[in-house]
Amino acid sequence: MKRLPRLVLLGTGGTIASTASDATTLSDYSVTENVDALLAGIPGIEQVARLGYQQVFNVDSREITNGMLVRLATQVQDLLDDPKVDGVVITHGTDTLEESAYFLNLVLKSRKPVVFVGSMRPGSAISADGALNLYNAILLAASREARGLGVLVMLNDRFFAARFVTKMNTTRVEAFDAPDQGSLGAICQGRVHLFQAPACVHTEKTDFSLDDLGVLPSVDIVYDHQSAGMHHYLASIKAGVGGIVVAACGNGSLSPNAEEGLSRAVGKGIVCVRSSRVPTGIVTRSQHDEPHGLIASNSLNPQKARILLMLALTQTTDRTRIQDYFDRY
Ligand code: ASP
Numbered sequence: 001m002k003r004l005p006r007l008v009l010l011g012t013g014g015t016i017a018s019t020a021s022d023a024t025t026l027s028d029y030s031v032t033e034n035v036d037a038l039l040a041g042i043p044g045i046e047q048v049a050r051l052g053y054q055q056v057f058n059v060d061s062r063e064i065t066n067g068m069l070v071r072l073a074t075q076v077q078d079l080l081d082d083p084k085v086d087g088v089v090i091t092h093g094t095d096t097l098e099e100s101a102y103f104l105n106l107v108l109k110s111r112k113p114v115v116f117v118g119s120m121r122p123g124s125a126i127s128a129d130g131a132l133n134l135y136n137a138i139l140l141a142a143s144r145e146a147r148g149l150g151v152l153v154m155l156n157d158r159f160f161a162a163r164f165v166t167k168m169n170t171t172r173v174e175a176f177d178a179p180d181q182g183s184l185g186a187i188c189q190g191r192v193h194l195f196q197a198p199a200c201v202h203t204e205k206t207d208f209s210l211d212d213l214g215v216l217p218s219v220d221i222v223y224d225h226q227s228a229g230m231h232h233y234l235a236s237i238k239a240g241v242g243g244i245v246v247a248a249c250g251n252g253s254l255s256p257n258a259e260e261g262l263s264r265a266v267g268k269g270i271v272c273v274r275s276s277r278v279p280t281g282i283v284t285r286s287q288h289d290e291p292h293g294l295i296a297s298n299s300l301n302p303q304k305a306r307i308l309l310m311l312a313l314t315q316t317t318d319r320t321r322i323q324d325y326f327d328r329y
Contacts, residue, residue: 005086005142007049008079011035012072012100013059014093016119016130027171029122031058035091041123042135049086049142061093061118064100066216066310073104077210080110087113087141091134094118094167094175097153101162102304105151105202106311106329107210113146116153116162120173129156129173136187145194149184150202158183161198163329166301168279179280180299201328208311217242217313219306223277224248224258233261236270242317243271243309247302252276252283266293271317273309273326275302285323293319298326 011017013031017038020029035053045051056072057064072090079085092100101116108114117137119130137154140146151162155176164178177183185194220236224246236244244265248254252274254262262272275297276283285296297305308329312322 004047005049006084007051007087007089007138007141008085009035009039009051009053009138010072010075010079010088010090011038011053011055012057012061012064012090012092014061014091014095014097014118015122016091016093016117016134017058018122019124020122021124023124023126026121026125029124031060033123034058038091038123038130038134041131042138045135045138048135048138051138059093061096061100064093064096066218069100069103070210070213070216072100073107074210076104076114077108077110080108080112080114085112087115087146089115089117089134089137089141092116092118094120094155096303098162098166099303099307101151101153101165103307103311105162106206106308107208107213108151108203109209110203111148113141113143113149114151115141115146115159116151118155120155120171120175139187139190140192143192145185145192149197152184154187157188158186160184161200161202163198163200163202163304164299166279166304206329207315207325213314216310219243219245219309219313221245221247221302221306222258222261223302224255226255228255228257230257230261230264233258233265237265237268241270242313243273243306245273245275245297245302245305245309247277248274248283249277251278251281252286252296262294263292269317271295271309271313271319271322273297273305275300275305277302289323290319295319295323295326300326
């Protein structure tokens with residue numbers, strides 16, 4: 001008889017662990033379910049994998065802090081280091097899922113599958129999407145195809161690389177996409193179809209690991225716009241942040257006060273990255289970046305640029321080295 005893969009399901013909360021007052025309430029809900037209850041709702045799962053579970057925390061994902069992120073990653077790494085564990089599935093709120101998934105994609109050291117999963121509708125809803133998403137995430141983590149791809153995100157029948165995926169819609173079940181790069185594959189009728197592997201550096205090949213992390217430096221995101229003021233930059237400088245990511249306009253272009261605010265921040269030794277408010281495309285390097293001490297975010301959106309900059313700052317404050325991380329990670 002075929003040996004079933006041994007997986008561990010980690011619960012962190014989110015809509016997938018939430019219920020509302022009645023079946024037609026789709027947005028006002030709160031986290032009520034532990035991860036074992038989610039597992040109990042998946043018929044036939046014992047034929048896919050041998051599953052253990054652990055509750056890491058049980059919150060709405062907007063409440064997740066850097067400390068919680070490190071705790072989650074440490075728990076996952078400990079499981080991956082265990083020869084008796086073949087892979088890990090993590091239930092997570094969708095609002096900040098891409099941040100946690102990208103963080104783990106950069107720090108975990110393993111080729112074993114790690115799959116994030118969430119849902120857009122609470123478990124109490126008509127046509128709730130959580131159970132099938134979770135079933136598919138377990139199928140994916142149990143598959144040979146998922147090995148060595150870095151951290152994956154599974155929702156609505158498709159799976160994505162943590163590096164590229166982003167939440168694109170506030171309420172629809174088809175909320176996640178990687179608009180420029182596409183999905184890595186799909187699960188159809190219980191079968192994993194892998195189309196492509198991500199080319200960006202991840203997991204085992206990065207310079208980051210949980211062993212030498214220490215405390216993550218604080219990095220702020222500032223949103224640029226017409227008639228922007230400088231006070232956000234001055235507040236970040238005063239707060240003593242290690243880095244600032246600006247959600248700039250277009251191809252990372254800066255309003256006059258953003259330019260001045262960043263220039264003052266760089267003058268104080270704060271590392272500053274130009275990302276963009278625009279949801280797709282690459283923020284290209286500019287000839288002005290080096291003289292102004294700025295870094296271009298490549299295709300990382302502001303929230304993911306913040307994750308990479310925090311990790312980069314645990315290694316160096318050298319602009320060229322950090323630009324290289326943004327070019328390759
Ligand atoms: N509010 C939820 C969260 O924890 C949203 C979701 O999970 O879909 O991010």
